Amino acid sequence: MAELTEPDRPGQGRLAHAPEGHPPVARAKVGVILANLGTPDGTDYWSMRRYLSEFLSDSRVIDYPRWKWQPILQGIILSKRPFSSGRAYAGIWNTELNESPLRTITREQTEQVRAGMAALFGDSVMVDFCMRYGNPSTGSVIRRMQEAGCERIVFFPLYPQYAGATTATANDQAFRALMKLKWQPAIRTVPAYYDHPLYIDALARSVEEVYAGMAQRPELLITSYHGVPKRYLEEGDPYHCQCQKTSRLLRERLGMSGEELRVTFQSKFGPEEWLQPYTVEEVARLAESGVRRIAIMAPAFSADCVETLEEINEEIRDSFLHAGGEEFTYIPCLNANDAHVAMLIDILCRELQGWATPVAG
Template identity: 75%
Template sequence: MPKIAADGLDLPGEGRLAHAAPDHPPVPPARVGVILANLGTPDATDYWSMRRYLNEFLSDQRVIDYPRWKWQPILQLMVLSKRPFSSGAAYRGIWNTERNESPLLTITREQTAAVAERLAAAHGGRVVVDFAMRYGNPSTRSVVERMAAAGCERIVFFPLYPQYAAATTATACDAAFRALMGLRWQPSLRTVPAYHAEPLYIEALARSVERAYAGLERRPDALVTSYHGLPERYLAEGDPYHCHCRKTSRLLRERLGFGEDEVVVAFQSRFGPEEWLKPYTVEEVARLAQAGRRHIAVMAPAFSADCVETLEEINEEIREAFLHAGGESFTYIPCLNAEPAHVDALVAVLERELAGWI
């Protein structure tokens, strides 16, 4: 006789409800799903692939909150007529040609495999781990639907953004909630909050700095923590992102034992005519060089995986601005990616959010 779980499902995996009629449709065993969610990636670097991706991204009103009647003509007729070419060139410079995909996709897959291995060791087959992208593929909707079909009656949705912003965390969660709207039997959904002050996340950042510094002949004059920018008015409207970034850098500095002037906070990736959070990284690194701080290291704590904003923008454009202003040595410290210490942090957060469900 099969063992009956508290939720009424036969275990392990009979595929039938306890005491159900013989002709009852098969029902998969109850599981808990975990979805790691990241920003997204184009499917390829050609014009039309880039245009589809950028159109989805820049049409999101969490990202660009102008009225649609005003923004869409600008986007469709001006921005998307040119930007896919420049963005495609940037992606081609970092593209994983072996797998024909962006580094973000490669790294997110590696992170997912590492987290899945750890959770399987702790909880067996009761936990299903997958990843989704807010823009591009695999879409959040497709992953939520796949998990529901696999018997995930509960899902922990984990946006891989340590610092909360409406333009990143909130829109990722929006996509998950919209996916539930299309399901007749909706799983329960938990969203993971920002983890900008998570001790193991700070520890992973600190170890990455220590590892990078240990390999240098000369200690950098400054560590620049470069975060993705946001319009300044978002802060005035209540977005906590700026405060989260500042706190992450302060905690990192304290963990490293660095002086206050050794860690610099800056913001990159401006878009449009508005004033964005300052200082701008590209200008700040030039200022540092001109002030005589000609040896710097740069890291991007807001990015859980290396992507075009780090591999191309920081390691090429921002590096060039620093050297052109008189800088002598520029060290880019990679994102945490699938490093074991990063996986430790992600699993610690997930175990906390899974409490009561496993």
């Protein structure tokens, strides 16, 4: 790292051998970016349209040829879907901060991780968050870190299970942002953590805490993961296998039998077959077969969002109750709880090895 003399202003200084008048250079730091999926800026039609257009134009998400897909998306889908999606977001919107719960929770996670990293590394590590779609954008956060003197960045997609449509596209966007910089920081991307012991334990503890407050234990625990087309699995995406392993490890940690925990997939979009069983159909089938009490959680989401607060806790709940179920319990995502934050910090400490040195004491 460049040798600096006394700072000309906070956080900056002159290079030791630079000529008089050389512009101040930010002191070298390491950046940590927590990356989540994204969020619209508002629930109105145009905010939703901008967000959905960016999201559904991503070839990692919808990989149909652009010449075929874009006319359908821009003409048919985006003339109607922003209205229905806006209503869904409006039902869960954080009106106090005028933002989606995903942004609120991701900020809370970031603040807690930042405090934990400061306790370990002092001011040598800078922590922020970005969204793959919407704001704060990946590019803006990387630029801000580079300007603040981050010569190295650990980029952490908050997806426990790897998928091309989540982890890969987040990483793609980070590297696209680097392409626009004259001085690129070095970057490390954090791998999926679907079988990390602290992750499995945090999931298990969240189940145990909810169950401990219930008069009657649910007959089944459903682990509902966001779906992807079945074709992606056949083309080599490991997402399905990693979801299955997460649920198996969770079941073993909870001491459940194979009949007490089920894996399902939600959020099907479009005409082709997606990973099955579909959550909304499976909970109805369970109710029709005589199951009266279920609990459901979403291990693929690091923070509650429209897919959990609206889709699971409203649409999927209604499917179960209307089919004859009696008690539906939603177990929230790990969000900013202590066990989750401790896991994120543990992973980051591993990824920062060789780049950042813990402060003494």
